[in-house]
Amino acid sequence: MSAGLILLLLLRFTRLMGQRSLLNPTIQWRLWWGGGLSLAAYIVSFNWALRFTSASHVALYLGCAPIWALLWEGSPVRSWSSLRRYGAAVLALAGLVVLFQPALKQGRGGAWIGELLGLAASLLWTVYGRQCRRLSEQLSGVEISAHTMWRAGLLLLCLSAVELHKRGLTWRADLVWTQAYCIIGGGVITFWIWNNALQHWPTSQVLLFNNLIPLSTMGWSWVCLGELVTPTFWFAMILVFAGVLLGQTRKLIDPEL
Numbered sequence: 001m002s003a004g005l006i007l008l009l010l011l012r013f014t015r016l017m018g019q020r021s022l023l024n025p026t027i028q029w030r031l032w033w034g035g036g037l038s039l040a041a042y043i044v045s046f047n048w049a050l051r052f053t054s055a056s057h058v059a060l061y062l063g064c065a066p067i068w069a070l071l072w073e074g075s076p077v078r079s080w081s082s083l084r085r086y087g088a089a090v091l092a093l094a095g096l097v098v099l100f101q102p103a104l105k106q107g108r109g110g111a112w113i114g115e116l117l118g119l120a121a122s123l124l125w126t127v128y129g130r131q132c133r134r135l136s137e138q139l140s141g142v143e144i145s146a147h148t149m150w151r152a153g154l155l156l157l158c159l160s161a162v163e164l165h166k167r168g169l170t171w172r173a174d175l176v177w178t179q180a181y182c183i184i185g186g187g188v189i190t191f192w193i194w195n196n197a198l199q200h201w202p203t204s205q206v207l208l209f210n211n212l213i214p215l216s217t218m219g220w221s222w223v224c225l226g227e228l229v230t231p232t233f234w235f236a237m238i239l240v241f242a243g244v245l246l247g248q249t250r251k252l253i254d255p256e257l
Contacts, residue, residue, distance in 0.1 A: 001153020003187025018140050023147075034131040035144065036105055036151030042124035043152060044159070045117050052114025055228050059217035060095075063240050068094040068126040069202075084246060091243030092118035098236040131196050141196035149187065179255035 011020045023031070049058045096119065128148075135144045202255050219228040 001150050002183045004146045004149030006188055021139055031147045032151055038128040038131050039148050040152040040155040042128055045121040045124055049114050049117035049121055055221040057216050058118040061122040064092045064122050065126045067243055088243040088246040092240050094116035095239030098232050099257055136199045141199055142192050145191035203230040
C-alpha cells in the first residue's frame with residue numbers, strides 16, 4: 001500500500017511520473033476487482049509459499065509465468081506456432097514436476113503446500129499481468145502501479161491486522177531497512193518499469209524477463225539467507241528455461257509477432 005501511495009503523491013504534486021488521468025466507473029471497477037484483487041491474491045500466495053519452501057523454488061515457479069501468458073494469448077490450432085507453444089508448455093511443466101519430486105518423495109505436508117503456493121503465485125502473477133495489459137489502454141504504467149498497489153493493500157488490511165494481532169510487531173533496524181527497500185525498490189521503481197513495458201510489448205514477452213529471477217534469487221538466497229540449492233533445482237531450471245525460450249523464439253526475433 002505504501003508504494004502505491006508514494007506513486008500517487010508523485011503523480012499529484014510532480015510531473016516526474018507524467019500526467020494523472022481521470023478514473024471513470026469502469027476503470028475504477030477494473031482497478032479494484034481486476035488489478036487490485038489479482039495483485040492481493042498474488043502477494044498472499046507468494047509470501048505464504050516462502051514460509052514452506054525456499055526462495056529459489058518460488059522464483060523458479062515465477063519463471064514459468066511467460067508460458068502461462070503465451071498459452072493464454074492463443075488457442076491451439078494446427079500450425080507450427082501452436083505446436084511450439086504447447087511444446088514449450090510441456091517442457092516447463094516437466095521442470096515443475098522435477099521441482100515437485102523431493103516433496104513427493106518426502107511426503108511432507110509443508111513441502112507440498114509451499115510448492116503448490118509457489119505455482120499458484122506464478123499463475124496469479126500472469127493474471128495480474130493480463131489485467132495490467134488491459135488497463136494500459138487507458139492508464140500509464142505509473143498510474144496502474146499506484147492504483148492497483150494501494151487497492152491490493154487495502155484489500156489485505158484485514159488479513160494483515162489478524163496476523164499482527166497473533167504475531168505482534170518487532171521493531172529492528174534491519175527489518176526497517178528491508179521494508180524500506182521493498183517499498184521503494186521492489187514496489188515503486190520495479191512496478192513502474194514493469195507496467196511501462198506492458199504498454200509496449202505483449203504480456204508474454206514482458207514476462208520473459210522473469211527468467212532472470214530464479215538465478216538472481218538463488219544467488220542472493222545463498223549469500224544472505226544461507227539457503228542450499230536442491231539437486232533438482234538445476235535440472236528443473238534448464239527445463240523451464242528451455243520451455244520459455246522455445247515458446248518465445250519468434251517473438252525475440254520479430255517483436256511484432
